[in-house]
Amino acid sequence: MRDSRTKRHSKRLQFFVLLFFLLILIASSKMFNIDRLLLNNSTKTLELMSSMNIDMNKYSGIKIYDDEILIVSPNKIISLDYNGTVKWKKDIKAINPIVRFGMHNIYILDSINGQVIALDLNGEEIWRYDFKKSIEDIIEKGDCLIVFTKAGEKKDQINIFDLKGDLVGNIILEQGIALDCDISNDKKKVLINVLDLSDEKIKSKVALYSINGYEIWEQDVENDIISKINFIDDKILSVTKSDIKLLNSKQKLLWDRGIDGEIIDLNIDIENKQIILLYAGNKKYLEVISINGRTKMKKEVDKNIKKIYIRDSNIYLVGDKKIYGISKDVFLDYNISEKIKSVGVLKDKLIVITNEGIKIMKLVNLKSN
Template identity: 30%
Template sequence: MAEKKQEGKTHIGFKIFIILLLGIILFFLNEENQIKFIQFINGNLFANLEPIIEKSISIGEDIEKVFIHGGSIVLWKDNKLIKLDFDGNKQWERDFIFDNTGISVGEKYIYVFEKPSGIIHFLDTNGETAHRVDLETPIVNIVEKDKNVLVHIIKGNKEGISTLDMEGNTIDEFLIGDKNILTYDINEDNFTYIISSLKLDKNEITSEVQVFKKGNELLLEKEIKDEMILYTNFIDKDKVLIMTDGSLYMLKEKEILWEKEFQLIKDIYVDGSKIYILYGNTIETISIDGETQEKISFTEEYKKILPFNGYLIVYGDEYILGLKKEEELFKYKSEEPILKIIEELDKLILIHEDKIELMKFEKKA
């Protein structure tokens, strides 16, 4: 009898173990949960580390752009692309004979384009042209978003957005009239667009936000007087976040759900249900409902926000600061002015005038 009771307890314990195991497996099948777990581990790990410059790579002077693509460093100067590994060794280079060249980097391709003609080269990680497209109209800029390539174009006296697939085929196009496009984006549904534009009329400026569905169906149109739109983003499926040079707005259809005014806005970052806005010498965390959750002020000057391994980095010309909620994880003072910082896996890439520095993190003694 005692053996049967013990056997029953064993079976119950085994069932509980199986249920817990299935629960853990189901939890980690969700990609969002995987990301949150990794960020949690990284956030706690990096709290005990200090930043160390592990390598410095000379890139010469007058480099126009530096970016990371395919796990390597890519330099752009005088119509030439140069790709380096993280030891500074040249992997390849390619020249372009273009008149007024533009360049944009996406997750899959590097886009090199001739602005006046509308010719675009989709370059792979080896610098080879995977696709060549001729839109036969001037191009202002290109942005890769998910599986779409959004091209800011000019046709006659109108500006617009031409949407291409990843093979360079045109799948949609919007023209917005006698206005200058400021920002543009496409929602996760790959079906809804947001475009902000600026109209100058004598002594008055008017910014406008328009939301379209594919096929040119207008869903939303909102004017904002005497402010310039700097940032637009879809929040959930039915809300739009707008940042101007002086305010933050949350819209749903044509209604302003909330708005907040700020002085000296510098940057913004949205992470799920939180909005981080950097202004003056302060970074403020705001909920999607417009409520202030945290506010941190600095004695140093910071200009940009960068998400990194589950926490935030703010940086300026001189200082880099790691933050997790209101806790300061690390502070680093650069010996040379910082032009830009790029996140690459567990490292930070510091861009200076004539060199690149690779920053790693080591455990504090």
């Protein structure tokens, strides 16, 4: 009887030992899937649809839209369709103008005369605003246009317009330089990245204001410089070269992630509420972080990768002559002979910009052998 019990006990022990090692194997396999090198499981490739032989070194800016490409020379904006046909041209009469592209409008900044001119995507003027003072820069965020000017000689002023050209708010900073801004979804709050040079030590700040110019709070960042700020719903993202923080609107820290390396590029996927970052230390990694601060995906990538693009749920990584497409796994691994300047990602095609021209590439299935 005792021998029978001993045998049963031994079998149970063997079963639990086997189960234990099986669980360890599964866990280590999952860890490996997170940290492995990008493997070539490609199911797609890029097929050249058309190309435009344009010396892109002659142009100072480019913007890719769903049905046109806009390029900027020192005194002209040119619209091209995807066959290379000129749709329209617009002369720029300002001296040393700055051109900025939004989702629905084009903005010409005459920084010397202090004037902003807004065009629609057909090149027609829809409104202009005369500040009668010099303008530092303009940027479109959401359904608002932010114009950076000076209040007097020293104080930075942030002017917020709707896309119809109506001034809806302004903010004057008592100290510091406004490097960047973002607008909350309800258009009631403005987030500002401030560089404070008032003391001997350079300080970086995150400041939250009402759109009417009242300061709600500000927070100093010690021993680092903020490179990016953004609203994600009602939460606030603050990024330095090696750290990511998420705060709520009352300044409470929700989470803080130190990065083992330097952040090279970062993209915010608002729709899926996640942060996609590319960073380099001893190796280079792509990491996807949820809004809760947890790692959803982490992969070692080619050391030449420099830029992240997103479209729908797909991530595109671009290097000098390489384009990866990633969903859960790599679905695209494509080499190009020319050095890539930038990429436009549309629903069913990629627009690849090189010094020699513009290539219209279609995403197609790989042919099986």
